[in-house]
Amino acid sequence: MVKLIGKSKISCAVFISGRGTNLKSILKFSKKNTSKINIKLVISNRRNAHGLVFAKKNKINFKTISYKNIKKAEIQILKHLKKNKIKFIFLAGFMKILSKNFIKKFKNKIINIHPSLLPKYKGLNTYKRAINNREKFSGCTVHFVSEKLDSGKIILQKKVRIFKFDTAESLANRILLQENKLYPKAINKVLSKI
Ligand code: GRF
Numbered sequence: 001m002v003k004l005i006g007k008s009k010i011s012c013a014v015f016i017s018g019r020g021t022n023l024k025s026i027l028k029f030s031k032k033n034t035s036k037i038n039i040k041l042v043i044s045n046r047r048n049a050h051g052l053v054f055a056k057k058n059k060i061n062f063k064t065i066s067y068k069n070i071k072k073a074e075i076q077i078l079k080h081l082k083k084n085k086i087k088f089i090f091l092a093g094f095m096k097i098l099s100k101n102f103i104k105k106f107k108n109k110i111i112n113i114h115p116s117l118l119p120k121y122k123g124l125n126t127y128k129r130a131i132n133n134r135e136k137f138s139g140c141t142v143h144f145v146s147e148k149l150d151s152g153k154i155i156l157q158k159k160v161r162i163f164k165f166d167t168a169e170s171l172a173n174r175i176l177l178q179e180n181k182l183y184p185k186a187i188n189k190v191l192s193k194i
Pocket residue numbers: 016017018019020021022023051092093094113114115176179
């Protein structure tokens with residue numbers, strides 16, 4: 001395998017809103033010699049997002065952006081992305097919807113993780129909806145972001161069994177463990193083609 005260092009890596013940003021376990025796993029993956037990514041920037045729409053701890057620990061540049069005005073927020077974000085020469089964006093629990101205009105600027109360069117087996121259960125409350133519908137499986141999906149919510153091309157999915165005793169919380173916890181493994185794999189899959 002080729003050892004990638006410094007400038008030969010692709011500059012990427014991770015957008016978060018909360019806990020940040022997916023950010024943590026992407027950061028861990030980025031440090032591998034064989035990984036093609038360098039996380040140069042973390043964007044959060046919440047000042048107190050727990051995930052910012054991981055940016056700080058890893059000495060990654062981070063910005064918190066107020067979303068009171070979406071247009072202004074995106075102008076700010078684009079400015080930071082440009083400054084850091086960001087080529088790819090990974091959404092990791094980012095709870096804001098990006099505008100069509102923003103998505104066009106990064107066509108096929110924005111990736112998201114969603115806690116269901118898309119195209120099933122787009123949007124929120126995926127665990128509860130899957131349990132209520134007596135599904136045998138749910139899971140997670142890493143996909144490209146398109147202008148339609150949770151509808152872009154699927155990169156990778158992982159199935160997770162739903163048990164009779166599952167609550168939304170127990171299912172969410174089991175899916176999260178798989179998400180944290182799946183996201184780096186999906187990034188690797190996309191970037192190995194570049
Ligand atoms: C994950 O379940 C992800 O699928 C969803 O938001 C959650 C983020 O978790 N989009 P974390 O902040 O990465 O721990």
